[in-house]
Amino acid sequence: MESSTTKLMSKMPLICLIVFSIVWWYFFNHDLWLKDYGEAKSDWLLLIDMAITLPIICIVCINPKKLALLKSLSYFALFVVIGSYIIPKQHQVIWPHLTELRYILLFGFVFIELSVISCVIFAIRQAILRNNDPDIAIGKPIKKLVGNGVLASLLKFETRVWSFVFCSRFIKPSAYRGEQHFSYHLKEANQSNALGFILMICFEIPLMHLVIHFVWSAFAANVITIVTCLSLVFFVAEYLAMSRRPISIDSKFLYVRYGVFNCLSIPISDITMIKLSSGYIRRGPNIKRFNFSGNPNICISYQLNNNDVETVYLGIDNPNSLVSALAINHTHQSKTLN
Structure with missing residues (x-):
């Protein structure tokens, strides 16, 4: 109950932003007695909700307060954009100056976000150095x-x-957690293929940018180049993770890590089948595939909490060793439970 209340409280600033936008749109676009039937439409009135009411709601409803401050700044910038549309042009006196201020706020917001990311990366680096x-x-x-x-x-x-x-x-x-670790970067030359793909993207980016720039538009060329560079960052991380982030097992769990994707932890006691696999595996509702190239070479089925059975197919360098280790651990756990 407490968690649902907390979630609702965290969404209150966004709900209030939507409500304020609708109310002020009606205020500026309809003649009411509150504004002397159209004679008083001062745009500074919107600043009361934008600069005072909404930040107070953020501080009250959002924890931690640093996040509340960031939300307040982002909602302020969003409110400036919304105000430029809901306030009639002839009544915009302060707003033209605020639209220039939003770029300063955007720069400040990006700077704060980058600072937070830097601090997180530093904390992670220190934890990694401590093994x-x-x-x-x-x-x-x-x-x-x-x-x-x-x-x-x-x-x-x-x-x-x-x-x-x-x-x-x-x-x-x-x-990484686990008593035994198993690699997958050598299977079908996974890491070498990834490096070749990265080099191909690096070679393609400047050529693609020039072609799109002259054939289509400079803006489209910049957008596509930025998106491609971000995808290149992902492929570089995936390439580096292949040989450093292993599949592991301990006495209780199988930890399926594949590249940079989130870890899948499977209780060994829930495993119902372990066998070698070959051939192409089609996608299915209860099938997960962790394999870069070629066909997966291990099949593992395990029981979910709702009694459904899910099957995981893995592609690793030495499948026999993982199958043997899982079978030994599974047998040991069954004897312990009995």
Whole structure:
């Protein structure tokens, strides 16, 4: 109950922003007795809600307060954009100056965000240097900031990408949870193929930019180049993670890590089948594939909490060793439970 109330409170500033926008749009575009039937339409009235009311709501409803401040600044900039549309042009006196101020706010917001990201990366780097599990080092600060959920998963993924780009030389496979670690970067020359793909993208970017610039437009060329560069960052992180982020097992769990994607933890006691695999595997509702190239060589089925069975296909360098280790651990756990 408390968590649902907290979630509702965190959404209150956005709800209020929408309500304020509708109310002020009606105020500026309809003749009411409140504004002397169209005679008084001063745009500074909107500043009361924009600069005072909404920031107070953010501070009251959002924790931590640093996040509340960032939300206040972002809503202020958004309110400036909304105001330029809902206030008639003939009544905009202060607003033309505020539209110039939004660029300063945007710069400040980006600077603060980059500072926060730098601090998180520094904290993760220190944890990695202490030989802590990099996934735990990434997950802890994000969990404190946004809790668990879809947003947390996305932030973990994004942070992991940048961590491998900037801190990969400090990451060792042995630092991850697990007693035995298994690699997958040599299968079908996965890492070599990834490097070739990265070099191909690097060669393509300037040529593609020039072609789009002259054939289409400079703006489209810039947008596509930026998106391509961001995808290149992902591929570089994936390439670096292949040989550093292993699949691992301990006495209780199988930790499926593949590249930079989020870890899948499978209780060994829930595993119902372990076998070698060959041939093409089609996608399915209860099928997950972790394989870069070629066909996966291990099939693992396990029981979910709702009694459904999910099957995971893995492609690793030495499938026999993982199958043997899982079988031994599974047998040991069954004897312990009995």
